Amino acid sequence: MHDEEREIGAAVLDFGAGLCELTIWEKQGLVYTAVIPVGGHNITEDIAAGLSTPIAVAEELKVTQGHAYNTSYTNGTTIQVRGAGGRGTYNYHINNLYMIIEVRFIEIFSHVRSQLANYGINDSLPGGLVLTGGASKMPGLIDAADEALNMSVRIGIPRDVKELSTILNDPAMATSYGLLVCASMRYNTEIPRAKLPGGPPQQRGLLKEIVRKVKGFTI
Numbered sequence: 448m449h450d451e452e453r454e455i456g457a458a459v460l461d462f463g464a465g466l467c468e469l470t471i472w473e474k475q476g477l478v479y480t481a482v483i484p485v486g487g488h489n490i491t492e493d494i495a496a497g498l499s500t501p502i503a504v505a506e507e508l509k510v511t512q513g514h515a516y517n518t519s520y521t522n523g524t525t526i527q528v529r530g531a532g533g534r535g536t537y538n539y540h541i542n543n544l545y546m547i548i549e550v551r552f553i554e555i556f557s558h559v560r561s562q563l564a565n566y567g568i569n570d571s572l573p574g575g576l577v578l579t580g581g582a583s584k585m586p587g588l589i590d591a592a593d594e595a596l597n598m599s600v601r602i603g604i605p606r607d608v609k610e611l612s613t614i615l616n617d618p619a620m621a622t623s624y625g626l627l628v629c630a631s632m633r634y635n636t637e638i639p640r641a642k643l644p645g646g647p648p649q650q651r652g653l654l655k656e657i658v659r660k661v662k663g664f665t666i
Contacts, residue, residue: 448472448577448603457574459603460559462582464488467555469562471572481562483555487582490551497547498539500528509585514545515552516587516594552588556595563596575599 448459453472461468465486471479490513495505512526524541563572575598578588583602592600 448574452574452577455573457572457577458559458563459577459579460583462487462578462580464581467558467580469559471563471566471568472574479562479566481565483558483562485551485555485558487580490548490582493547493551494544495531498528498543499530499534499537501531504529508544509548512541512544513548513585514587515548515585516590517545517549548585549591552585552591553595556592560596571596571598575601577601577603579603 448457453476454474456471456473458469458471461470463486465484465488467483467486469479469481469483470477487509491502491506491509494500494508495502498505498508500508508526508528525538526541526544527536528539529536559576563569576592576596578592578600579602582588589600589602
């Protein structure tokens with residue numbers, strides 16, 4: 448989140464697999480947190496149930512062909528979906544996939560609206576909403592959130608990562624990278640780079656780096 452957004456009041460919605468975390472920020476810092484018990488995997492399960500397909504196929508459909516905003520409906524377009532348990536392949540209108548996804552996002556944004564109201568925000572936040580996490584990459588999500596919440600919405604990606612691996616330029620990595628940066632600042636340490644053969648210094652594997660730091664800080 449940019450300082451300019453926080454100064455006038457903004458929120459972050461981080462999509463996890465099983466839940467979403469909402470945080471509200473103002474000039475003085477973090478002022479409100481809430482957990483929404485719905486996440487990206489719930490969308491996958493909805494697709495699997497709605498199209499009678501295995502979870503793995505549903506996840507692939509979500510990632511490769513999913514769309515969150517209903518104006519994207521395309522009449523006549525069909526997708527082939529493998530049935531569960533060797534039941535063969537079926538053709539579905541892609542609208543069916545879109546509608547399944549849309550319903551779950553509507554539920555999530557309804558929870559967000561309720562949590563904002565709990566904090567006393569009945570209108571839009573001046574600084575808007577920042578979306579992070581894997582599900583935030585869904586096409587059409589910004590428009591869907593903007594319509595449901597009546598506020599400015601953008602996707603959050605890690606900043607100041609020019610020297611790091613391009614994998615970090617991804618909203619799914621925003622929270623993990625933020626935690627690593629905070630730990631680095633707290634303990635006054637640099638985030639080390641690893642020089643790869645034939646190329647400039649690169650960020651080490653993020654997970655390995657987090658594990659290394661956690662082990663180093665454990666008493």
